[in-house]
Amino acid sequence: MPKSTPEAASLAPDVLAKYEPVIGLEVHVQLLTRTKIFCGCSTRFGDPPNTNVCPVCLGLPGTLPVVNKRAVEMAMRAALALNCTVHEHSRFARKNYFYPDLPKGYQISQYELPLATGGWLEVEVGGAKKRIGITRLHLEEDAAKNLHEGFSQSATKAYIDYNRCGTPLSEIVSEPDMRTPEEAYAYLTALRQIMLYTGVSDCNMEEGSLRCDANVSVRPRGAKEFGTKVEVKNLNSFRYLQKALQHEIERHVGVLESGGSILQETRHWNQAESRTVSMRSKEKAHDYRYFPEPDLLPVHVSAAWRGEVRRTLPELPDAKRERFASSYGITPYDAEVLTTSRTLADYFEAVVAAGAPGKSSANWILTELLGRLSDRAFADSHMEPAALAELVQLVESGKITGTIGKKVFATMLDSGRSAAEIVAAEGLGAQVGDSAIEQAAREIIAKEPANLAKYKAGNQGVFKFFVGQVMKATRGQANPQAVNDILRKLLA
Numbered sequence: 001m002p003k004s005t006p007e008a009a010s011l012a013p014d015v016l017a018k019y020e021p022v023i024g025l026e027v028h029v030q031l032l033t034r035t036k037i038f039c040g041c042s043t044r045f046g047d048p049p050n051t052n053v054c055p056v057c058l059g060l061p062g063t064l065p066v067v068n069k070r071a072v073e074m075a076m077r078a079a080l081a082l083n084c085t086v087h088e089h090s091r092f093a094r095k096n097y098f099y100p101d102l103p104k105g106y107q108i109s110q111y112e113l114p115l116a117t118g119g120w121l122e123v124e125v126g127g128a129k130k131r132i133g134i135t136r137l138h139l140e141e142d143a144a145k146n147l148h149e150g151f152s153q154s155a156t157k158a159y160i161d162y163n164r165c166g167t168p169l170s171e172i173v174s175e176p177d178m179r180t181p182e183e184a185y186a187y188l189t190a191l192r193q194i195m196l197y198t199g200v201s202d203c204n205m206e207e208g209s210l211r212c213d214a215n216v217s218v219r220p221r222g223a224k225e226f227g228t229k230v231e232v233k234n235l236n237s238f239r240y241l242q243k244a245l246q247h248e249i250e251r252h253v254g255v256l257e258s259g260g261s262i263l264q265e266t267r268h269w270n271q272a273e274s275r276t277v278s279m280r281s282k283e284k285a286h287d288y289r290y291f292p293e294p295d296l297l298p299v300h301v302s303a304a305w306r307g308e309v310r311r312t313l314p315e316l317p318d319a320k321r322e323r324f325a326s327s328y329g330i331t332p333y334d335a336e337v338l339t340t341s342r343t344l345a346d347y348f349e350a351v352v353a354a355g356a357p358g359k360s361s362a363n364w365i366l367t368e369l370l371g372r373l374s375d376r377a378f379a380d381s382h383m384e385p386a387a388l389a390e391l392v393q394l395v396e397s398g399k400i401t402g403t404i405g406k407k408v409f410a411t412m413l414d415s416g417r418s419a420a421e422i423v424a425a426e427g428l429g430a431q432v433g434d435s436a437i438e439q440a441a442r443e444i445i446a447k448e449p450a451n452l453a454k455y456k457a458g459n460q461g462v463f464k465f466f467v468g469q470v471m472k473a474t475r476g477q478a479n480p481q482a483v484n485d486i487l488r489k490l491l492a
Helices: 069-081 181-197 238-259 303-311 317-329 330-339 342-351 358-372 373-379 385-396 401-417 418-427 434-447 449-457 461-471 482-490
Strands: 019-030 092-095 106-110 116-125 127-141 144-145 159-160 168-174 212-221 232-233 265-272 275-281
Touching: 019 181, 019 238, 069 116, 069 127, 069 144, 069 181, 069 303, 106 401, 106 418, 116 159, 116 181, 144 401, 181 212, 181 238, 181 317, 181 434, 212 238, 232 238, 238 265, 317 330, 317 342, 317 358, 330 342, 330 358, 342 358, 342 373, 342 385, 358 385, 358 401, 385 401, 401 418, 434 449, 434 461, 449 461, 449 482, 461 482
Parallel strands: 232 265
Antiparallel strands: 019 168, 019 212, 092 106, 116 127, 127 168, 144 159, 212 232, 265 275
16 A cells, blocks of 8 residues: 655645545534542642642542533533534543543543533634534543643653642544635634633633544545544644644645555644654554543433523624624624724723713724723723723714824823823813914915825825824814815816
8 A cells, every 4th residue: 555655745735626625624612610520629720730630630540530510511511512412411431541640541531421412613714604513522531731841851851730639621622624725714712712601711821721533534536435544632722723724735745646545643743843743553452441430420301490501592603793894884704803802892882871872882892992002901901991981972972073082091000090180181172163274274275286186186185284284283182073174166
């Protein structure tokens, strides 16, 4: 049998177009609980190694696990938000394999009876919407963390931190419905957003709260059968996911075009070299010898409990986007940006609730607030919704101009003072009258004969120049509409 070639050379677009990629993702989401899934140890990140451990999570003989009800509830929230069917009965199983980060010699997971199945998630790529199926969502415990660097004997020894061992995870397995790296990126982005909205996880990839493995294959376009699947690991950023999938798709096509065959294997994304490298062969399915966990009772989810969890779900991003666009008269794009996070969406609605018009509130938040602040700075900022609403109302009522409003906004951010206080203290509320605007406009027109000639010759773009000069001459305190009207009259 011809073997896979190491790497594919750069391929022409028409060669790539002969094949259809098939992509599925397995996403591990750390559930936002204070304690582990089967014991009372803390899940806090960053504590000294091997301090958040006990006989249960270390797998010492004679210990018994006890399921964390909060973890089950969190997984239910995730499943319901992803349109899954939460089953009345599910069961834990032992997944047997031997590795140093697994102290018991097996992982407690779910196998033939998972918590939930049959969900879906809708994504949008290039203006087209697509529904991605979700095969299953199940609960399991995390393994410990192997450390291979940073110690005096790292060259010959590996070290293990068992703090993470037993942390509750929800594994979400998609159907192989994605056909491009862009669709995979959109799916993972939408999944993360829902987990954050529902409070299921903080989804911090740097801390391992969100981890993703990708299964990818290619097949000739029009073919029904899937090609040989390869699993790609170490995708610890959204950008790496996209790059790794694109590389792997091109590698598969290159191997097939050269007469080779794809080996079923697990590969590792090497960011330093921007390529995948082989980790281990998976020509035969790994026999984990699953069997029911004898130390844990089956999980029973009553209809009442399921209904109670469903009632506590917040409005999800898709529904919120549609409502924002229809209720507040903002564009779909603005609605999408404002619903990027639940915190930002709630802030926008609080500004509107404080009396500011929806469209103006969106403009001020997107252009001024987010234009000046990073995501983290926004979360830490002291610009209260009511304070921003007051500023927006001052501009909308004509008491100050938009130009003055921006200056006031900057002062508010720096000082924490209210808009009304700043306007009163600095005398910014006095509007320039029409006569003063006309005088300033006449003087500027007289100084700009060349631009006047361009305007009379039909160059309408010069008009903006004159507006800007008048606003500058009046220190931004002239009503923009009055400036426009007076200039048009004088220039005509």
